[in-house]
Amino acid sequence: MKATFKIWRGQGKTGEFQEFATEISEGMVVLDAVLHIQGEQASDLALRWNCKAGKCGSCSAEINGKPRLMCMTRCSDIDLSQPVTVEPMKTFPHIKDLVTDVSWNYEAKKRVKPFKPRPPDNPDGTWTVMQEDIDRGQEFRKCIECFLCQNVCHVLREHEKFDGFIGPRMMVHTAYLEMHPLDTENRTSELKDAHGIGFCNITKCCTTVCPEDIHITDNAIIPLKERVADFHYDPLKRLFRLFSK
Amino acid sequence: MSELRTHEYDVLIIGAGGAGLRAAIEASAAGVTVGVVCKSLLGKAHTVMAEGGVAAAIGNVDERDNWRVHFADTMRGGQYLNNPRMAELHAKEAPECVNELEQWGALFDRTKEGKILQRNFGGHRYPRLAHVGDRTGLEMIRTLQDHGIHQGIDFHMECTVVRLLKDGDRVCGAFGYFRERGQFVVFRAKAVVIATGGIGKAYSITSNSWEYTGDGQALALNAGADLIDMEFVQFHPTGMIWPPSVRGLLVTEGVRGEGGILTNSEGRRFMFDDIPENYRTQTAKDPDEGWRYVTGDRNANRPPELLTRDHVARCIVREVKEGRGSPHGGVYLDIAWIKEKIPNAAEHIKKKLPGMYHQFKELADIDITEQPMEIGPTTHYVMGGIRVDADSQMSTVPGLFAAGEAAAGLHGANRLGGNSLSDLLVFGRRAGRYAAEFARSAKPATEKLDEQIKAASEFTLAPFNRPDGENPFAIQRHLQAMMQDLVGIVRQEDEMRKALGLLEELNHRHAGVHVDGNRDFNPGWHTAMDLYNQLAVSEVIARSALTRKESRGGHFRLDFPEKDDAQSKVNTVVRRKPDGSLSVTQEPLVPTTDEQRAIIEEMK
Numbered sequence: 001m002k003a004t005f006k007i008w009r010g011q012g013k014t015g016e017f018q019e020f021a022t023e024i025s026e027g028m029v030v031l032d033a034v035l036h037i038q039g040e041q042a043s044d045l046a047l048r049w050n051c052k053a054g055k056c057g058s059c060s061a062e063i064n065g066k067p068r069l070m071c072m073t074r075c076s077d078i079d080l081s082q083p084v085t086v087e088p089m090k091t092f093p094h095i096k097d098l099v100t101d102v103s104w105n106y107e108a109k110k111r112v113k114p115f116k117p118r119p120p121d122n123p124d125g126t127w128t129v130m131q132e133d134i135d136r137g138q139e140f141r142k143c144i145e146c147f148l149c150q151n152v153c154h155v156l157r158e159h160e161k162f163d164g165f166i167g168p169r170m171m172v173h174t175a176y177l178e179m180h181p182l183d184t185e186n187r188t189s190e191l192k193d194a195h196g197i198g199f200c201n202i203t204k205c206c207t208t209v210c211p212e213d214i215h216i217t218d219n220a221i222i223p224l225k226e227r228v229a230d231f232h233y234d235p236l237k238r239l240f241r242l243f244s245k
Numbered sequence: 246m247s248e249l250r251t252h253e254y255d256v257l258i259i260g261a262g263g264a265g266l267r268a269a270i271e272a273s274a275a276g277v278t279v280g281v282v283c284k285s286l287l288g289k290a291h292t293v294m295a296e297g298g299v300a301a302a303i304g305n306v307d308e309r310d311n312w313r314v315h316f317a318d319t320m321r322g323g324q325y326l327n328n329p330r331m332a333e334l335h336a337k338e339a340p341e342c343v344n345e346l347e348q349w350g351a352l353f354d355r356t357k358e359g360k361i362l363q364r365n366f367g368g369h370r371y372p373r374l375a376h377v378g379d380r381t382g383l384e385m386i387r388t389l390q391d392h393g394i395h396q397g398i399d400f401h402m403e404c405t406v407v408r409l410l411k412d413g414d415r416v417c418g419a420f421g422y423f424r425e426r427g428q429f430v431v432f433r434a435k436a437v438v439i440a441t442g443g444i445g446k447a448y449s450i451t452s453n454s455w456e457y458t459g460d461g462q463a464l465a466l467n468a469g470a471d472l473i474d475m476e477f478v479q480f481h482p483t484g485m486i487w488p489p490s491v492r493g494l495l496v497t498e499g500v501r502g503e504g505g506i507l508t509n510s511e512g513r514r515f516m517f518d519d520i521p522e523n524y525r526t527q528t529a530k531d532p533d534e535g536w537r538y539v540t541g542d543r544n545a546n547r548p549p550e551l552l553t554r555d556h557v558a559r560c561i562v563r564e565v566k567e568g569r570g571s572p573h574g575g576v577y578l579d580i581a582w583i584k585e586k587i588p589n590a591a592e593h594i595k596k597k598l599p600g601m602y603h604q605f606k607e608l609a610d611i612d613i614t615e616q617p618m619e620i621g622p623t624t625h626y627v628m629g630g631i632r633v634d635a636d637s638q639m640s641t642v643p644g645l646f647a648a649g650e651a652a653a654g655l656h657g658a659n660r661l662g663g664n665s666l667s668d669l670l671v672f673g674r675r676a677g678r679y680a681a682e683f684a685r686s687a688k689p690a691t692e693k694l695d696e697q698i699k700a701a702s703e704f705t706l707a708p709f710n711r712p713d714g715e716n717p718f719a720i721q722r723h724l725q726a727m728m729q730d731l732v733g734i735v736r737q738e739d740e741m742r743k744a745l746g747l748l749e750e751l752n753h754r755h756a757g758v759h760v761d762g763n764r765d766f767n768p769g770w771h772t773a774m775d776l777y778n779q780l781a782v783s784e785v786i787a788r789s790a791l792t793r794k795e796s797r798g799g800h801f802r803l804d805f806p807e808k809d810d811a812q813s814k815v816n817t818v819v820r821r822k823p824d825g826s827l828s829v830t831q832e833p834l835v836p837t838t839d840e841q842r843a844i845i846e847e848m849k
Contacts, residue, residue: 011765027488027609039718043769044762048286050454053494053604055383056289072607095425096766103402106287106394114395115350125344128359134352138377141352141384145288173391180350 031070057146149206165196168206175220257434262290264649265440266389267673275681295382296497298374300663301339317848323657330635342670427764435684459782461651474629484623516549575621637679648676658798714759
C-alpha cells in the first residue's frame, strides 16, 4: 500500500513539511520508509541512522508528534490513512531536515566526574563483585544515548536550562557511576548545584519515552535526589561527618 | 582555500569504534597529541552491535583454559592462514585488556564467586567470552568512550576522510570533510591509525550499517599499502530474514551458546549431518551430549551448532538449496525448545538474551521464548584487510597503522565469534602505542601539501560540478545486489569474471554521478564519496577470490570445493600499481615458530 509522509525539510530556523508518497510493505519501520524516500526521491534528505536495530540510538525523531526511534517504529503500528509527520527533535538546535545538533550532550557528559575505582581486591589486579551488586548499574548501562529523554525533559525543552542542568541521560550516567560498587568518587555537590538535580520535578516524561525501558525517574533520579538530601540536608548526618573527619 | 580547516596531531586516528578508541587512549597515555575522526557520532560505531562477548582465556569458568588453548582455537578456526604471531599476542594479551575495561568501569556479568562470567561460543574449546547479556559491544564502546573523553583527546565527529596525505613514502596526514557543513579539513599528523572497520555494505544482505564502505582498506590501498586475505568475507550464519526490512540484522551466536538449535523444515537438526574432520573429536555425538555441554558439563563436547561460522553458514545454504528451508528461505533457530529441559525457561531466555527477545518481538512479532526464529546467512565481517606487522600494527607504508577489522592477519580464513572484540582491544592498544612511538621519533613533513590538497578538493567536489548524472543510491544498490549474487557465499570463476565486468561498468557510471542540493549534511554526496571506496574494495574482493582456487574458511568455490595444499601456505596480496590497476599475487605466510607448531599439534 501507499502511504504519505510529511517530513520536515529545511536548515536552521527555516523549514516546512514536504510530502512524499512511498510504498509500504510488510514489516517496514518508519526508518525504512524515510530511507526509501531518500534513495528514490530526495537524495539530500538529511537524517542520522546506523544500526537499524534499536541499539545505537542515532535515528531519534518525532513521529506524529511522539519522540521515537525511527528504526523501532513499525509502520503497521501507526495510522497510515493520514499523512505521517516526521520531525527532528525539538530541544536541540536544528541543523538540517531531521538532523539536530546534539553536541551539548557530549559536553554535558564531560562535566560528570569520571569513574574512580577502589584499589583491586585481588593480587592479579581484579575485583570481586557480586551480580546482585551490579544489576541496577547494568540497567543504566542499557542506555543507547538516543537523547530522547533529553528531548522531552521540559527543564531543557521549555526552560532551556542547558547551563544549569545536565538532563535525564546524564542523571542516568551519574547514577551508574554513583551506584557502581567499585567507585569511590562523590558527585553529590555538583548534582545539587552545577548539575541542577533540583530542577527535576519527577514528571517522568523521560521514563515514558525511553526505548530501553530504563526506569530513569524511579531508579536513577529519585535515588540521586535522596543521596543529595542525605549528604547536604540531613543535619544528623552532617554533624556525624563533621566529627568523624 | 579560506574555508579549509587544519588540525595538527602527533597521532591521527580514523574511526572511533573499539579499535580506534582503544588506540586513542593508548597513544594519549604515551604523552602525544591525539585526534580522532569518525563518520558518525561518538559511540555509534558498529562495535555497539557486537552482542555475544569478548574472547579472553581468563579461565574463570573453566580453569583448564589458557592462552595456548585460545591460540590453537584461533589458528584452527582460521584454517592456519592466520599470522601466528598475531594469534599468539592476541591470546596472551586479551585477558589483561578485558581487565582494563573493568578498571575503567565496565560491568560484566558475574560468576557466583564474583568473577567475570564467561560463555560458550563457536570454535572456542572452553567457555571464554566475557559478556554483558547480549549487549557486550555497547558496554565496551561506552566504557572506552567515557574513559576516552577525559584523556585530552580531540574528537571530530561526523567527519569523513577522503584521502591520506603523503610526504614521500610516508603518511603525514589526511584530507576530509565535515558532514554537517561540507567544510574541508586537513589533519597533519606524524602517524595515522586506520580503524574504520569493515566492508559489509558492499553486499545487499548485511549486518553492517551505512558506514561500512571499506574506507580504511581503500585509503590504505591508494596510499600504497598492501591488502591481504580480502577473499575471506565472513557470512554470519544467523541473520534475520523476515520481514524483508530487517533482512540481514544480526542474531547473536549467543543464542546457540545458550542452547539454541538449528532445524530444517522437516524438524531435523541438520548440523549433525556434516561435521568437518578437524572438529570431529571436539563435537558432541548426540543432542543429549550437546545439551550437557551448554549447561556446563566439562566432559561433554560442544553441539554442532557451535562449529565455526563458515561451516554453519554453508550448511544452512545447503538445506535451503535442497528444498528443506523455511517459508522465507532460511532455516529455524530454536531456543524456545529448552523449556523441555529447564523450569522458567522463558525468564531464563529473557535474562540471557534480552536484546534478541526485544528485537524479534518488536520487529518480527515473534516471541523467541515460544517460537523458533527464521534465520539465514548475512554478510558480517571481513577477515582480510590491511597487511600489518604483528607487533606494531604498522602497514607496509611508514607511519600508517591499522587495527581492528580494517587490519588483517589475526583471523586467517575465518574468524571465531568473540575474537573481534578482543582483537579491537589487543591490537587497538598496540597500534596506539607504536603509532605514538613512531610519531615521537618522526621528523615533521617536508613536502608542501598544497598540490595533494587541491587534487583532493577537486575530487571531492566533482559530483556537484556535473550538470546531470545518475543518483549515487541507485549505483550503490546495483553494486550490492551484484556482489551478493556473484561474489557471495558460494563462488565460481565465470560468475566472478562477470562481476569484474560489471564492476568496470559501475565504475564508469560512478564517474558520471551527480548529486543534488548543497554541501550541508547531504547524504547523496556522502554516498557518492563512500562509493569510491566500495567499488575499490569490491574489486579487491573479487580479484582475490578469483586467485584463490580452493575452498577454505569464508571462501567457498563451487569449482574448487576442496582445500588445496599449495594454497594453504600463501596469502593473497593486492597492491595498487602506478597505473592505477591492481596487482594480485600469492605470497608465503608468516611462518609458525617451533613452539607455536608444538602447541597446535598438542591441541589437535
